[in-house]
Amino acid sequence: MQLSDLQRWPGIAGQIALVTGASRGIGSAIADALALQGATVIGTATTAGGADAITARLEAFDTPGQGLALDVADAASVEACLELANERAGAPTILVNNAGITRDNLLVRMKAEDWDDVMSTNLTALYRLSRATLRGMIKARQGRIINISSVVGLTGNPGQANYAAAKAGMIGFAKSLAREVAARNITVNTIAPGFIESDMTRALNEQQIDALHARIPSARLGRPDDVAAAVVFLASEAARYVTGETLNVNGGLHMQ
Amino acid sequence: MSSVEGQVKGIIAEQLGVKAEELKNDASFVDDLGADSLDTVELVMALEEEFETEIPDEDAESITTVQQAIDYILARKVD
Ligand SMILES: NC(=O)c1ccc[n+]([C@@H]2O[C@H](COP(=O)([O-])OP(=O)(O)OC[C@H]3O[C@@H](n4cnc5c(N)ncnc54)[C@H](OP(=O)(O)O)[C@@H]3O)[C@@H](O)[C@H]2O)c1
Numbered sequence: 001m002q003l004s005d006l007q008r009w010p011g012i013a014g015q016i017a018l019v020t021g022a023s024r025g026i027g028s029a030i031a032d033a034l035a036l037q038g039a040t041v042i043g044t045a046t047t048a049g050g051a052d053a054i055t056a057r058l059e060a061f062d063t064p065g066q067g068l069a070l071d072v073a074d075a076a077s078v079e080a081c082l083e084l085a086n087e088r089a090g091a092p093t094i095l096v097n098n099a100g101i102t103r104d105n106l107l108v109r110m111k112a113e114d115w116d117d118v119m120s121t122n123l124t125a126l127y128r129l130s131r132a133t134l135r136g137m138i139k140a141r142q143g144r145i146i147n148i149s150s151v152v153g154l155t156g157n158p159g160q161a162n163y164a165a166a167k168a169g170m171i172g173f174a175k176s177l178a179r180e181v182a183a184r185n186i187t188v189n190t191i192a193p194g195f196i197e198s199d200m201t202r203a204l205n206e207q208q209i210d211a212l213h214a215r216i217p218s219a220r221l222g223r224p225d226d227v228a229a230a231v232v233f234l235a236s237e238a239a240r241y242v243t244g245e246t247l248n249v250n251g252g253l254h255m256q
Numbered sequence: 257m258s259s260v261e262g263q264v265k266g267i268i269a270e271q272l273g274v275k276a277e278e279l280k281n282d283a284s285f286v287d288d289l290g291a292d293s294l295d296t297v298e299l300v301m302a303l304e305e306e307f308e309t310e311i312p313d314e315d316a317e318s319i320t321t322v323q324q325a326i327d328y329i330l331a332r333k334v335d
Binding site for chain 2: 135138139180181183184
């Protein structure tokens with residue numbers, strides 16, 4: 001499957017979509033997928049150079065979006081980015097919280113900084129970005145908030161207590177916010193990818209990959225496009241009655 | 257009725273789906289007019305837009321009746 005093979009799902013064309021961490025990996029595929037669906041995409045990177053590269057990439061689509069610089073761990077940066085997004089494209093009605101980091105270590109060796117950074121970038125970012133976009137969605141009576149969590153948030157993983165806590169926290173956040181805003185035609189959902197080919201998993205050696213394959217019923221890592229296709233569904237009008245849900249995209253690695 | 261009072265009542269009526277003429281000044285948004293907590297958030301957003309002002313969350317929480325909304329906007333207009 002190529003993302004360009006997907007037909008247009010209802011309700012995405014014409015929306016303004018903000019995708020954090022769109023410079024590479026899963027976020028880049030999500031930005032492309034939503035742009036192919038006819039959304040105007042604002043994709044973010046942590047650097048100005050990264051933002052320019054996103055702008056260049058998004059120019060290829062019918063509804064050219066833009067790259068913007070954003071550090072989701074910094075409240076002032078979120079505010080500045082949203083101001084620019086509103087000015088240049090309009091108020092986002094689709095928010096994909098994809099930016100994320102890992103700082104792995106056994107808990108006995110984990111520094112407070114590694115805990116805090118992972119919490120701030122993966123979890124507190126949802127607080128900042130949802131607050132920055134919700135008013136616009138409430139006014140429009142239209143909204144999709146999609147958070148990229150992880151299978152690790154459901155199963156735990158040694159060396160990832162910080163990451164697992166943040167990723168599990170995203171699920172509770174989504175369920176609560178979903179209840180608050182469902183009557184305004186705003187849905188809040190979580191996607192929990194399994195192991196996906198990206199910079200984050202590139203560090204794995206051959207042995208680790210083989211061991212993973214043995215545990216994954218689909219016997220392969222996922223591709224960024226596999227996650228992006230799930231985002232397209234949740235962002236579309238077809239998923240209007242799906243909210244507070246966690247969608248596993250993991251080749252069967254873990255089933256709820 | 258001052259023009260501000262009329263404007264504020266118009267917005268409340270529109271947001272909460274009630275008739276402006278029937279709005280009592282002491283009516284509480286939640287207890288008398290059936291607003292849920294998100295309705296009151298939207299109401300404050302609408303007031304902000306109409307009167308081109310920003311209402312901080314601390315202030316917004318203290319606006320729970322028609323009269324309080326009118327008083328708040330009137331106080332804002334003076335300063
Ligand atoms: N890969 C997997 O196997 C996997 C599995 C489950 C869940 N996930 C989750 O999926 C999401 C994307 O993962 P990925 O593998 O695509 O990651 P990745 O290749 O490492 O890319 C991370 C993205 O996040 C951005 N980013 C990092 N820190 C940021 C910050 N403080 N503020 C704003 N943006 C920031 C990066 O921007 P720069 O390019 O500017 O650094 C980049 O665009 C993450 O939330 C991750 O936890 C990944």
